[in-house]
Every structure is written in structure tokens, then in C-alpha cells.
Amino acid sequence: MTQSILLVSPALEHEADAADYVADCFSAGEMHIHGGGAIEEFDRYRDWLAFNERNKSGDTVRPGWVPGETFFGIREHDGRIVGMINLRYSLSEYLLQTGGHVGYSVRPRERRKGYASEMLRKALEILKSKGITRALVTCDEDNPASAGTIKKNGGVLENCVWDDEDKSWTQRYWIEAIDN
Numbered sequence: 001m002t003q004s005i006l007l008v009s010p011a012l013e014h015e016a017d018a019a020d021y022v023a024d025c026f027s028a029g030e031m032h033i034h035g036g037g038a039i040e041e042f043d044r045y046r047d048w049l050a051f052n053e054r055n056k057s058g059d060t061v062r063p064g065w066v067p068g069e070t071f072f073g074i075r076e077h078d079g080r081i082v083g084m085i086n087l088r089y090s091l092s093e094y095l096l097q098t099g100g101h102v103g104y105s106v107r108p109r110e111r112r113k114g115y116a117s118e119m120l121r122k123a124l125e126i127l128k129s130k131g132i133t134r135a136l137v138t139c140d141e142d143n144p145a146s147a148g149t150i151k152k153n154g155g156v157l158e159n160c161v162w163d164d165e166d167k168s169w170t171q172r173y174w175i176e177a178i179d180n
């Protein structure tokens with residue numbers, strides 16, 4: 001049975017587990033943390049916390065980014081970080097083409113347990129609460145794990161576009177919010 005996952009705003013109390021999460025991804029050879037809100041670029045967790053806070057507002061967001069925020073996916077029963085997910089509250093031209101509204105990762109040893117699917121489901125609720133009822137979620141065409149996560153949340157493939165930055169084909173899926 002899939003364990004319940006909460007999307008939680010990063011706080012000081014998560015410092016040790018966040019470092020462990022980044023170390024686990026690095027050990028798996030993943031030097032860019034998808035959905036990590038650039039956490040891997042910061043030596044000091046507190047600086048990244050402040051950065052994440054600044055990125056929520058259009059006045060202080062990192063140049064070239066749109067306002068958004070990063071959450072930890074925390075497994076309710078033991079409080080461990082099992083994933084990270086980054087939400088963008090609007091689409092720049094780049095995001096519309098290849099980046100999408102959401103990016104995510106799951107801790108390597110915790111994959112294939114349904115956690116990404118659950119995190120994306122909750123992320124879509126947050127987007128909906130911000131007025132985004134049609135979310136764009138993208139993935140490399142050779143990433144069946146991410147494509148599976150998107151399809152399990154009702155993603156409908158619009159097209160596949162060339163990402164010149166990553167030198168790869170990107171699948172673009174749209175997910176319509178479900179009326180409750």
C-alpha cells in the first residue's frame with residue numbers, strides 16, 4: 001500500500017534530512033536534483049531556505065525564473081523526506097516549451113512506490129488553489145518513470161519538442177484539474 005506523502009514547506013528542522021537527500025541523489029550520479037529548487041547549488045541550507053522564500057514573490061525571484069516554490073515530499077508515518085517538488089506559478093516562454101509547471105524527484109532507494117504520483121497529485125491541488133486548472137508537465141522522451149507519473153495523474157500528451165539546452169526531446173503533457 002502506498003504510504004501517505006505530505007508536501008511540506010522547507011524549514012530549519014529539515015536540514016539534516018535534506019542534506020541526506022542531496023547526498024543520496026549525488027551517490028546515484030544525479031548531480032542535478034530535479035524539483036530541488038537549485039538546492040544543490042547552496043553550501044549552506046539556511047541560504048537555500050532564504051532563496052526558496054525569495055522565489056515566491058515576483059519582486060525577489062531569481063532573475064529569469066517565475067515565482068514559485070519548492071516543497072519536500074514527506075512520508076507521513078516516519079517524517080522522512082522521500083522527494084522534492086518545485087512548482088512554477090506561471091509559464092515563461094521557456095517553461096511553456098520545455099520546463100512546465102512542475103519538476104520533481106524521488107530519493108533513489110524510494111522509487112517505484114508510487115511516491116512521485118502522490119506528490120504530483122498533491123502539487124496539482126496546490127496549483128489549482130492558485131488558479132492554475134490546466135497544468136503543463138514535461139519530461140524527456142527517454143524518462144518512462146516521469147512519463148508514467150504524469151500519465152497516472154491524467155496527463156494528455158500534446159507534442160514532443162526539441163530542447164536545445166538539454167539536447168533531448170521533451171514530451172509536453174497537459175493535466176486538467178478535476179472538479180471536486
Ligand SMILES: CC(C)(COP(=O)(O)OP(=O)(O)OC[C@H]1O[C@@H](n2cnc3c(N)ncnc32)[C@H](O)[C@@H]1OP(=O)(O)O)[C@@H](O)C(=O)NCCC(=O)NCCS
Nearest residue numbers: 034105106111112113114115116117139144145146148149
Ligand atoms: C521520475 C521519478 C520522480 C518517479 O518517481 P517514482 O516515485 O518512482 O514514481 P512512481 O512510483 O509514482 O511511478 C509512477 C509510474 O511511472 C512508471 N515508472 C516508474 N518508474 C519506472 C521505471 N523505472 N521504468 C518504467 N516505468 C516506471 C510506472 O508506470 C509507475 O506506475 P506503476 O508503478 O503503478 O506501474 C523518479 O524516477 C526520479 O526521481 N527520477 C529522477 C529525476 C527525474 O527524472 N525527475 C523527472 C524529471 S522530468
